[in-house]
Amino acid sequence: MRRVMPFLAVLIVSVLAAAGCGENVAVRAANAKPITPPSAPPSPSSTATSPSSPAVTHAPLREAAPAPIPAAGRGPAGSLTTTGSDAVALTFDDGPDPKNTNDLLDLLRDQGVKATFCVVGSRAKAHPAVIRRIVAEGHTLCNHSWQHLYNLSERDDKYLMGDLRSTNDAIHAAAPDAKIEYFRAPGGYFTRRLVDFAARLNMKPIYWSVDDQCWQSNKYGVGPAMTNHITTMVQRETRPGGIILSHDNGKPYTIATYRSLLPWLKSKFRLEALPTSAPLPDLPSRAKDLRDR
Numbered sequence: 001m002r003r004v005m006p007f008l009a010v011l012i013v014s015v016l017a018a019a020g021c022g023e024n025v026a027v028r029a030a031n032a033k034p035i036t037p038p039s040a041p042p043s044p045s046s047t048a049t050s051p052s053s054p055a056v057t058h059a060p061l062r063e064a065a066p067a068p069i070p071a072a073g074r075g076p077a078g079s080l081t082t083t084g085s086d087a088v089a090l091t092f093d094d095g096p097d098p099k100n101t102n103d104l105l106d107l108l109r110d111q112g113v114k115a116t117f118c119v120v121g122s123r124a125k126a127h128p129a130v131i132r133r134i135v136a137e138g139h140t141l142c143n144h145s146w147q148h149l150y151n152l153s154e155r156d157d158k159y160l161m162g163d164l165r166s167t168n169d170a171i172h173a174a175a176p177d178a179k180i181e182y183f184r185a186p187g188g189y190f191t192r193r194l195v196d197f198a199a200r201l202n203m204k205p206i207y208w209s210v211d212d213q214c215w216q217s218n219k220y221g222v223g224p225a226m227t228n229h230i231t232t233m234v235q236r237e238t239r240p241g242g243i244i245l246s247h248d249n250g251k252p253y254t255i256a257t258y259r260s261l262l263p264w265l266k267s268k269f270r271l272e273a274l275p276t277s278a279p280l281p282d283l284p285s286r287a288k289d290l291r292d293r
């Protein structure tokens with residue numbers, strides 16, 4: 001039994017990774033549906049250099065130890081729930097997704113809105129063109145871990161640092177100059193230890209103030225029903241300085257919702273990507289060229 005339990009734990013965590021962020025684990029288990037399988041969990045003893053083995057990746061780092069811990073926020077373990085200004089930030093998690101992320105980028109471009117993308121390292125490695133497009137079009141990035149393990153904080157130091165580093169490495173392999181100044185724990189399950197590790201890579205922990213619950217398709221449905229739900233949630237809960245949690249990976253109805261919701265948000269709030277220490281260049285879009293094939 002002892003040998004079976006770790007396997008079951010990994011299996012459960014992998015299945016739960018389907019649903020996205022924001023829900024509790026029990027709800028995730030009920031809502032779980034097939035997704036692209038995550039990469040095999042990295043082995044601390046492996047000698048491979050692939051980013052699929054985070055524990056042993058040796059890429060240049062922006063590590064500075066000890067780094068100051070960001071000002072405490074009101075989220076779990078002091079994670080940030082506000083932008084620090086009156087601006088509202090849209091954050092989209094769990095991509096990049098070559099279809100839905102590109103559709104969302106088209107929409108954001110057409111609406112003149114910048115957002116922040118919390119990307120999963122294994123997916124960043126699989127879809128580098130989408131990462132390049134995110135950066136080229138002036139959006140900002142957030143590390144959302146390598147394979148979205150909800151129990152990330154329970155992993156040992158070597159695994160944990162490897163996971164975070166490899167995610168940044170995958171992003172930088174696609175966009176070498178991209179700034180990655182934010183980290184969001186899978187499911188928002190921040191602990192003080194995760195916050196500390198993120199800080200060692202100069203990443204601030206971001207939570208959210210509004211969860212549009214677009215991952216709750218079992219409860220709210222899809223299509224127009226989900227659009228109504230997301231719209232109601234966002235319009236009711238958003239305040240100046242808020243951070244809105246949403247998802248682009250595998251969520252076409254979310255993108256469809258923002259098509260009508262963005263004009264409302266723009267009429268009520270100043271929208272901006274979570275800022276980096278130096279603004280990213282707002283380069284001309286080469287969307288068609290940059291799409292994954």
Ligand SMILES: [Zn+2]
Pocket residue numbers: 020021093094144148186187
């Ligand atoms: Zn997530």
